[in-house]
Amino acid sequence: MNETKPNILLVEDDQNFGDVLKSYLEMHDYNITLRTDGEAGKAAFQNKTFDLCIFDVMMPKKDGFTLAKEIRSEDKKTPIIFLTAKSLNQDIVEGLKIGADDYITKPFNSEELLLRVQAILKRSHNGVEEENDQTEFNFGKFSFNFPLRTLTYTGESKVSNTKLSPKEAQLLRLFCIHMNNVLTRTEALTKIWGEDNYFTARSMDVFVTKLRKYLKKDEDIEIINIHGNGFQLLVKEEAAE
Structure with missing residues (x-):
């Protein structure tokens, strides 16, 4: 494994969709850890250091918002992107209040997600995610x-x-x-x-x-x-x- 590649935690309950996103992002030099429910996602986060998290909102065992709140209680810096249903504008507002860095509405194409990932990681590496400073x-x-x-x-x-x-x-x-x-x-x-x-x-x-x-x-x-x-x-x- 090339440790210079950014590590991304992808938590998406649709296994097929998650596999597609995982393969696409890996093609663009990212290391992807895929989990299919919030509890497994939390366990993965605690066992490894990630540069970025991508969470689906609607998931079994633990939804994306709950997962993000738990992570934000102990980690204020790791960027988070939410995947949310297009019709649920309240999801977007709630996600940003929790501390998400971006959101992307379904359906979307893989290239759009890639561009957002690249932009957030660029800002994060430049240190601008520390907004309060x-x-x-x-x-x-x-x-x-x-x-x-x-x-x-x-x-x-x-x-x-x-x-x-x-x-x-x-x-x-x-x-x-x-x-x-x-x-x-x-x-x-x-x-x-x-x-x-x-x-x-x-x-x-x-x-x-x-x-x-x-x-x-x-x-x-x-x-x-x-x-x-x-x-x-x-x-x-x-x-x-």
Whole structure:
């Protein structure tokens, strides 16, 4: 076994579906431990160190939420992705409250799961999963101090400071943490507004518009819509250096 490969714990009660995902991820250089119920998943987690966990929500013996809660009580860092039914929006909210890093709705194609796995492991390896420790960000011609809520622009021999509102600062911080990756609406709404509904979503849209106005001074930076999913703070590679 190549120990340099990331170790992933996949807990999925559909054996055939789990085998398909396992084979696909192994083809892309991941070590996969597959279990088919929550209790077996918990036992596997306690016996080995994993870089990422993927849990189905509906499972026998112990559901994915219960499994994640038990793991989060002793491990705050290992990323968790939930596999959830498309119609159960409450599942998504509940999962993020527990401490999930992402979710993917069934049915989905294997490539979509692979892209999410790659994005989360990249963020985790860069240390950005420690959100509580990250308070200052530099991107493009901007520097952002979260505790002071100041966004500083330096360019064209000119420096300007913008004082952000508390929610503007919280939202920009999440964008920075997920820089060049998708920030889902549900994650932002749950973490900042406490719930995901029509009214909080409209409120978030207003704050996104405000942040776009602040950031338009740097043409290499933009917040783009990801249809049906959320937003992305896109920073061109040369601007991020």
